[in-house]
Structures are given as structure tokens and as C-alpha cells.
Amino acid sequence: MILTVTLNTALDITYRVRSLRPHASHRVSDVTERPGGKGVNVARVLAALGHEVTVTGFAGGGTGRAVRDRLAGTPGVTDALVPVAGATRRTIAVVDDLSGDTTQLNEPGPQIAPPEWNAFLDRYEQLLPAASAVALCGSLPPGVPVGAYAGLVRTARAHGVPVLLDTSGEPLRRGVAARPDIIKPNAGELAELTGSHEPLRATRDARRRGAHAVVASLGAQGLLAVTPEGHWRATPPALLHGNPTGAGDSAVAALLAGLVEHRPWPDRLTHAVALSAATVRAPAAGEFDRATYEELLGRVAVAGVVGVA
């Protein structure tokens, strides 16, 4: 199975309103809820692609119960979340009917107590031997040490399990130094890590900091990958309109699938770009459109990049 870690799981709530106006009162016409947090999203996509996935991290409170109830109804996903006293955070996406634009409200995560963190570490060590790959995804809730991902990367490597890290800020900086197999920063995360806004230079620099492979997601311009096997740019066939929520998580899912299937890098990148694009085009945030995905697989351009040291 593939293991995804989501320390800051979420109950993702989407509201539809006519048009959001500050300081006014709004009737919500439609409410949808689903389990969220980057690693949970990655797991859902992997399961839809036919992989067996185990989800770990934390869940607590009524919102945590809602997350777990919904995970239990997701075929291919096994729930190995660790219960905590605090409540799993909510995220609220308010979508305007008129413009289709989204306003996002993100609650802070629950405070994690030291015994809860230790319970997670035990669970993680128990799960690793059965994992073909592990993805460490998203932000850290309060109480989790800032070097958490660095430790989790080292533990995975000690078990010989390849590890992908998808986070930002100081947890990314420290995690990279522990030598993960793959990191997947977006342009902003990459610039924050390296100080450079030039993607090729920044991607190369991120690799020097410790990551074996760096796959930078550059929005509509696709992916830039710097790996031990070579350097590539993979681009979608055209500018895509839609909701980019979850596109990065879909790219992570495709990279993990390619990793466990031992596919060559250009093939992994093709799948990652096609799956991202199919997520942007899907009507619901974070879902992917399977027909679009399969159609795009033949139309993604992958080109070698020269001049990378």
C-alpha cells in the first residue's frame, strides 16, 4: 500500500452563495463536505486510480468524526488516523454563483499534545513496513515540532521506503535537509525555500539542499523536474480554465503512482500533468475528470532541459 501522512487533516466545506459581500448576511444555497488536508486528497486520487492507500495523521472532535465517517465510505482508502483531544479544523470555501470565484477561510489546526505526537510516531513506525511509498503532506498543526517532517523522512529512509515531501516554509526547509526522495514545491514555496524566483535556478538549488528529485509545479506552465536521471519540463497542451484547488495534490498522487510502478520519469511527469489538468477542469474542487485525464495523456509535451548542473 501507499501511505499518506496528513498531520493537519481538515473537514473541507464548500458553500455556494450568490455573491459574497463583506459585512452582509448571506443565505448559503448549497453545502458540501468532504475529508481534506493534502495527504487525504492525495489518497482519494490514488484510490480512484486503483491503488490501495492508508491514511494516517490526526483526527479529533465532531469534525474529526465527520472526516472518518466519510473516509470509511471511500473504497481503497484505509483509515489509520490517530485520535486527538482537539477538534480537526474546518476549511470553508465560499463559491460565488455569479463569478465562480472562491473565498477561502481556513481554521487553525488543533493543539497536539506530546503524548498524541508520540502515539502518531508509534503508528507511523507500525505502518511503514507495509508501505511501498510514503507521502508527507501539508502544514503542521500547533504542538507538532517544526522539524517533524525531517524526522519522518529519516524514519522512512531507515525502513527503505521512498518518501515524497509536500509542505512549505520551515518544515520544508528542515525536511529537505533530511534527503527525501522527491519534493513537489509550487513556485511560491520554491522561492521561499531558495530565495530565487527563477524556477530552473531555484529547482537546482533545492536539489543541492538535499532532495533527490525536485518536481516544481508552475501552474499553467506545468512541471519542471530535476532528478538524478535527467531534467525535464512537462507542459499541458493549452491554458486550462477551472478550479485549481487540488491540482497539486493530484500531481503528487501521480508521482507516487509512477514511483511505485517504477515508471521512467518522463512517463511519471506526463501522468502528473494530465491528472493535474483533469483536476482543474473537473466541476467539483479536488475531483478529477477521468475522460479529460485519459485524453490529455497523449497531449502532454515532455522536453529535456539542458544547462542544469
Place this chain on the structure above:
Amino acid sequence: MILTVTLNTALDITYRVRSLRPHASHRVSDVTERPGGKGVNVARVLAALGHEVTVTGFAGGGTGRAVRDRLAGTPGVTDALVPVAGATRRTIAVVDDLSGDTTQLNEPGPQIAPPEWNAFLDRYEQLLPAASAVALCGSLPPGVPVGAYAGLVRTARAHGVPVLLDTSGEPLRRGVAARPDIIKPNAGELAELTGSHEPLRATRDARRRGAHAVVASLGAQGLLAVTPEGHWRATPPALLHGNPTGAGDSAVAALLAGLVEHRPWPDRLTHAVALSAATVRAPAAGEFDRATYEELLGRVAVAGVVGVA
């Protein structure tokens, strides 16, 4: 005990953000949750005033559990909510740190099935014999007949229990015709009911439609009461700044307290205005400031109104 009915209970969530901007992403710095819906708010205020209160209506889903868990921790309040399959709605108040202004997002209520409505009617009939007064408060969730309050008013009157109705629109129009003891519309609800924007004329007209007493809440101008015993205007000592959320519910609580204590109308109105004002001035929405309440009791002006037929 005093019985309050909240057919559309809510989990009231308050978020603090720096400043809400449409189509941007926001970190919520603080989250508070409390049980809501008008009748639940009325019950909390009555309990704080030392009354025994029973709360009925509907609760369901994880949000309903959160409401009931919190009610269980409120001294003086007894939970007699009827479980339903649908989830209790959330309301989200987003408060800007910079301006103090609030943006409101209100979910629709759960669909109430006919057997659930019948279960509520049974519960209501069981509770009435022990009630010294009943308050019917707020909107109707989907599935509840629009004439619901009219029926509940008639049942209360058949049991000899005085009944206060605080709702709006068609449920108010039909409920008034069933001859409740008191209605407490605000200026907008009164204008919608009667077609008149002139408060004195509209209040008199509302009485003609069936209410024994009409107490119109006119915001900063206080209350206008047209009752069988006389007609009064009760005004706070000065324009009050603060959060008006819950001020109307506090007025309802004071009117019920005055009713069960058989206090004369001018005294009831004094308490209602002072309690409303103390709610506007409290730092948390829907709470009241006890010192302000007691201080204002001596400073509310109540004057007889002449020229009301």
C-alpha cells in the same frame, strides 16, 4: 419551567480574520462555537437570569451533537430536542479584526421528514403541562408546514399556557391569526406583516390581526408596546454602540420572565430594553453584560403612548 421552541437550531460559529476580502484566502485566528437559533439564545439568557428553561425543537448530525454537548454544560437549561436524520445547520459569523464588522453565512436547515415533525408534536404536547410560558422562535426548516406556528400557538392556548411568537414572513402571518399572547417583531418584520412602515400604525394593525400584545423592537429607539393594559414606548438612555446580535432574543427572554413573574407591562419593558442594551454592549455576540443590565434598569424611560385605538 419556561419552554422555548427552536425548530431550526444552529451551531453558531464565530471566526476572527484580519479583514475579509472576497476571492482571497484567510487564516482564521480564533474560532468560537455555541448552540444557536433564537429559542436557544432566549433559553441561555433566561437561565442566566435564574429561570429553569427547557429547550425543544430539532437536532441532528455532528453539528446537532455539538449543540447538545454544549447545552448539557449550560446550568438551568434542559435539553428536550428531538433527534432528526438531517444535520443541524451551521451559521458562520466572520468578524473583521480591523473594523469589527461581521459577515454572516447561514446554512439552510435540514429537511424534516413527516415522522420527525410528528415526533416533535408529541414531545411538545408532553412538555406543555409543566410550562409556565412557551416561546416559539425563529425560522422553519424545510419540510415543516408553513402553518406550524399557528398550530403550536393553538395547542399552547388549549393547555392554558401563555405563548410568545417571534418569527417572520408567512409563518408569522399565520401564527398571529391563531392569537398568541405576545409577538415581538422588529421594524422589518412588522412592515412585512402589515404593509406599513409607520411603527405605531403597524403595531396597532398587528394587534388587530390577532396578537393580544405586540412589542415592536425598533433598534436604538427601544420598544413600542401595544397591549390590552395600555400602550408604551420604552427607550434606552443613549445610543449604544456594539454588536446587536442577540439583542432581540434578550428582549424576548425579559418579556417571558416578566410574564411568568406577573410584572406590570412598564416593568417588563424596562427589563427588556435594559437587557437588550446590555447585550449590544457585551464583548461576545449574544451574551449580556450583567453590570450594564443592572445599571440601565434605573435609566430606561417608559412613557405612555396616546392615540392608539
